[in-house]
Amino acid sequence: MGSFATPKNPEFSARAAKQFELQPMMAHLGATMLVIEPGYVEIHMPYDARLTQQHGYVHGGALATIADSAAGFAAFTLMAEDKQPLTVEYKLNTLRPAIGELFVAKARVLKAGRTLTVVDSDVYARRGDDEILCLRSLQTIIGLSGRTDAEALIESVDQGS
Amino acid sequence: MGSFATPKNPEFSARAAKQFELQPMMAHLGATMLVIEPGYVEIHMPYDARLTQQHGYVHGGALATIADSAAGFAAFTLMAEDKQPLTVEYKLNTLRPAIGELFVAKARVLKAGRTLTVVDSDVYARRGDDEILCLRSLQTIIGLSGRTDAEALIESVDQGS
Amino acid sequence: MGSFATPKNPEFSARAAKQFELQPMMAHLGATMLVIEPGYVEIHMPYDARLTQQHGYVHGGALATIADSAAGFAAFTLMAEDKQPLTVEYKLNTLRPAIGELFVAKARVLKAGRTLTVVDSDVYARRGDDEILCLRSLQTIIGLSGRTDAEALIESVDQGS
Amino acid sequence: MGSFATPKNPEFSARAAKQFELQPMMAHLGATMLVIEPGYVEIHMPYDARLTQQHGYVHGGALATIADSAAGFAAFTLMAEDKQPLTVEYKLNTLRPAIGELFVAKARVLKAGRTLTVVDSDVYARRGDDEILCLRSLQTIIGLSGRTDAEALIESVDQGS
Numbered sequence: 001m002g003s004f005a006t007p008k009n010p011e012f013s014a015r016a017a018k019q020f021e022l023q024p025m026m027a028h029l030g031a032t033m034l035v036i037e038p039g040y041v042e043i044h045m046p047y048d049a050r051l052t053q054q055h056g057y058v059h060g061g062a063l064a065t066i067a068d069s070a071a072g073f074a075a076f077t078l079m080a081e082d083k084q085p086l087t088v089e090y091k092l093n094t095l096r097p098a099i100g101e102l103f104v105a106k107a108r109v110l111k112a113g114r115t116l117t118v119v120d121s122d123v124y125a126r127r128g129d130d131e132i133l134c135l136r137s138l139q140t141i142i143g144l145s146g147r148t149d150a151e152a153l154i155e156s157v158d159q160g161s
Numbered sequence: 162m163g164s165f166a167t168p169k170n171p172e173f174s175a176r177a178a179k180q181f182e183l184q185p186m187m188a189h190l191g192a193t194m195l196v197i198e199p200g201y202v203e204i205h206m207p208y209d210a211r212l213t214q215q216h217g218y219v220h221g222g223a224l225a226t227i228a229d230s231a232a233g234f235a236a237f238t239l240m241a242e243d244k245q246p247l248t249v250e251y252k253l254n255t256l257r258p259a260i261g262e263l264f265v266a267k268a269r270v271l272k273a274g275r276t277l278t279v280v281d282s283d284v285y286a287r288r289g290d291d292e293i294l295c296l297r298s299l300q301t302i303i304g305l306s307g308r309t310d311a312e313a314l315i316e317s318v319d320q321g322s
Numbered sequence: 323m324g325s326f327a328t329p330k331n332p333e334f335s336a337r338a339a340k341q342f343e344l345q346p347m348m349a350h351l352g353a354t355m356l357v358i359e360p361g362y363v364e365i366h367m368p369y370d371a372r373l374t375q376q377h378g379y380v381h382g383g384a385l386a387t388i389a390d391s392a393a394g395f396a397a398f399t400l401m402a403e404d405k406q407p408l409t410v411e412y413k414l415n416t417l418r419p420a421i422g423e424l425f426v427a428k429a430r431v432l433k434a435g436r437t438l439t440v441v442d443s444d445v446y447a448r449r450g451d452d453e454i455l456c457l458r459s460l461q462t463i464i465g466l467s468g469r470t471d472a473e474a475l476i477e478s479v480d481q482g483s
Numbered sequence: 484m485g486s487f488a489t490p491k492n493p494e495f496s497a498r499a500a501k502q503f504e505l506q507p508m509m510a511h512l513g514a515t516m517l518v519i520e521p522g523y524v525e526i527h528m529p530y531d532a533r534l535t536q537q538h539g540y541v542h543g544g545a546l547a548t549i550a551d552s553a554a555g556f557a558a559f560t561l562m563a564e565d566k567q568p569l570t571v572e573y574k575l576n577t578l579r580p581a582i583g584e585l586f587v588a589k590a591r592v593l594k595a596g597r598t599l600t601v602v603d604s605d606v607y608a609r610r611g612d613d614e615i616l617c618l619r620s621l622q623t624i625i626g627l628s629g630r631t632d633a634e635a636l637i638e639s640v641d642q643g644s
Contacts, residue, residue: 023213024214052184062186065223092250345542381552384548
């Protein structure tokens, strides 16, 4: 798939970090974005009892949220300065129960097209020295151009029917 | 697709409500399951600034979480007493920004097979008197039988490679 | 989701029919597009032993092909004159074995956005007077603008990594 | 995810090859299964004008069919003797136009569980010495046990609503 050596926006890392900080949901989950490279990011989320389901594992929705967020930011690292990422769709498979001290979403761009970016985004559970694949997803992200304010976003998306 | 007039477990509603209460993640999102019918459930989640992303909309991950949970419980209402639902996989499309006072996940069983249940699960945003479709998903749920404790669940799922 | 009363291109039906005729794969499967309405098309494919798998049912791939094609044409009916549809991605669930005399893909646009169109596309088997849902899919189609020749298409799609 | 050194069925290769030969649809597409290893198979399909769409590329449905078939056979190589694979669902992304002399579906088992097998299945286009990734998919396969005849299959699948 080649390397993504030359991001269109040299400030990609600072921009991604800043956007991440602006998402209250990430703080609500206790998630932080610890790795930001061209076409690749990692979001880490420690185990927290408030995020669990009835069996004591972390809820699949919490894993899906960091997988989704990581995919968007991985795409964002390769976008031009005037673009904002938006999740078009994704599919995920839950492979193993989310048991561990830490959950790490690793998202890697598979193809960065002019309009759409396709991203592989997986979540691993850290248990001691082991890292176990819990969730695999395949995501499509769109880069929306133009004004970055909310109204522009709505206008771009909420068209048609 | 016909009606699901005769759930295998007459206590389906009380059981589902009880399982829901045992999920800390649902409380963390402020979500409640307000409708439980055979093959159909609704999960309601009011707007909360802690659940938002950088544009002030509710994060797609929060919507995905209630869509996922609703799909599992819709499948659960039709399962035999010794079965527990587990999300195998899903795919979702984000259709419109999550803007509203309340978000309602509506999950309806499309096909309840012997082992697998396929569920349509959509999320709507309530804005005043309007209800706008924000997210569509198609989900596959497995009914795991046997002991209901965590170890049995792991054993059932975490097999093979 | 409302009606699609006013296609952007009044010639949508003739254009779609013409494009369909240009697809050798549809003839290879014996498929015809019998219904073309704004935001909705049907593709019909009679049972043919050459399309079957080892159990004598029609191969899931043949059903997927007409579901995919129907989704693209349903999106196409609502596109402006200079746009061509291209399948970005889809997810499908196989619900029941493909047993019948005729297989009918029914695709309906769920949301026609500026760039992307999301389509529900299902395949039914006709057995005598019954019509049985065999396959459900959820598809994302992009409208590519500009020159309609192959090179333009490649250029539009095969960008980036 | 580790190796699959010990298939449950030592005859996996001959069995898979035999089942493949029994699928008329594969012959109709000109597809052959050239590699069969534990947890991995390849299906090769040469370019054929009858398989194309209006731009002269191979139709996405033909690629999807070999990706689907490869995923099922990759899962099959790891199943016990009394199991038959059936596609539960998959999601695919089309990444680049299907231009080439040959199309190769490469399916690798990601997780082989007791009931379900999750498979990565990609399709590459060979153009001269290059091999270009055209399609990525993520698939869920179920192993159906019991009698192998068609009636058993229907009974297993076509349950419930």
